[in-house]
Amino acid sequence: MTRTCIVISRKCKNCVRAETENTHKVKANGVGLMAGKGSKRKRVSEDPAFEEGEPEYEVERIVDHRVVQNGVHYLVKWRGWPKESNTWEPEENVANCKQMLQNYHKKCKVLVSGSASIGSSTYRAVEKFKKSLGYPTKEMMENIMQTFSGRGGLVHRVPKENDIDNKILQLLELPKGRWDPMAVQNVKDDLVIREFHFKWQEQLKKLQTSEMEINSSANKAHIKVENLVDLEEIPTSFTYMNDCLAAEGITIPEDPPVGCDCHPACSPDSGNCCGKLAEATFAYGPDRRLIVPVGTPIYECNKRCKCGISCLNRVVQNGGTVDLCLFRTLNGCGWGVKASEAIKKGSFVCEYVG
Ligand SMILES: [Zn+2]
Numbered sequence: 001m002t003r004t005c006i007v008i009s010r011k012c013k014n015c016v017r018a019e020t021e022n023t024h025k026v027k028a029n030g031v032g033l034m035a036g037k038g039s040k041r042k043r044v045s046e047d048p049a050f051e052e053g054e055p056e057y058e059v060e061r062i063v064d065h066r067v068v069q070n071g072v073h074y075l076v077k078w079r080g081w082p083k084e085s086n087t088w089e090p091e092e093n094v095a096n097c098k099q100m101l102q103n104y105h106k107k108c109k110v111l112v113s114g115s116a117s118i119g120s121s122t123y124r125a126v127e128k129f130k131k132s133l134g135y136p137t138k139e140m141m142e143n144i145m146q147t148f149s150g151r152g153g154l155v156h157r158v159p160k161e162n163d164i165d166n167k168i169l170q171l172l173e174l175p176k177g178r179w180d181p182m183a184v185q186n187v188k189d190d191l192v193i194r195e196f197h198f199k200w201q202e203q204l205k206k207l208q209t210s211e212m213e214i215n216s217s218a219n220k221a222h223i224k225v226e227n228l229v230d231l232e233e234i235p236t237s238f239t240y241m242n243d244c245l246a247a248e249g250i251t252i253p254e255d256p257p258v259g260c261d262c263h264p265a266c267s268p269d270s271g272n273c274c275g276k277l278a279e280a281t282f283a284y285g286p287d288r289r290l291i292v293p294v295g296t297p298i299y300e301c302n303k304r305c306k307c308g309i310s311c312l313n314r315v316v317q318n319g320g321t322v323d324l325c326l327f328r329t330l331n332g333c334g335w336g337v338k339a340s341e342a343i344k345k346g347s348f349v350c351e352y353v354g
């Protein structure tokens, strides 16, 4: 069955009047505005595609559109019903109205090509607008990142893509010269924050991998890797190691010159422990903290000694016990190391090179 109807856009300035075209039957969205008013929309012809007894309505025109999570919704004016009865319908409910939809989008200056779906053409128009704003640069993302730094890390909202697209569609309903600069800036900010969020997620994954690699060696203490400042990752030139690496021309002696035979255990009181045998002093107190002035040579027990690994005179060789954080500095000095916990004076922290 064929009828004619007029397509007029109410909201879009560019959609003033359209040519006549075939009538369009659709299944109405069951929960339309009229549902609560006790009346029914005008029923049009029978169609085998429609289930028996299901009401059908005639689209008079497409009034507006909006991008939602699962595609595009169209605001439909129903023939024979006042505009107060207009309903938002999902794309599939107006799929029969192909020509009407194409005309509507043409007049909105939204690109339509061949049989491309309306959803994808609207998408292209929105993407074209985004491109016209320019891709968010790393600098833009890092500038906005610094405003997020808080006690819990980088606290920020993530603008939803649909919300951004809806803002863009609102802008596109007006000619470029009438766009509100604040609204354009708002879209720009949203795009920068959203892009930053994904880059930050990628960065977090890489930092976590670095953290796992560093902690995979048998450390007693945990080393956290953190960057709350910019989007930099751990430099590839950075190497974490738990072994002593001698510089060229240096040989680390394998055979210690002295070893002790303390009984019952090595302590500051034992007369011939390693420190004293090397004509120095015992370096550690009972809690394994340094009791000699900074710069004093330290002679720890070694493989020549009779004592075991729990000897009081074995501290540096057993590794650090203080949790540390490898972090990006705020003052542009690159990466640094800080303690993640309070450290008692004289405690061994770590060996640090560089
Ligand atoms: Zn010892």
Ligand SMILES: [Zn+2]
Pocket: 260, 261, 262, 265, 266, 267, 270, 272, 273, 274, 301, 305, 307, 313
């Ligand atoms: Zn000893």
Ligand SMILES: [Zn+2]
Pocket: 259, 260, 261, 266, 273, 274, 300, 301, 302, 305, 306, 307, 313
């Ligand atoms: Zn010893």
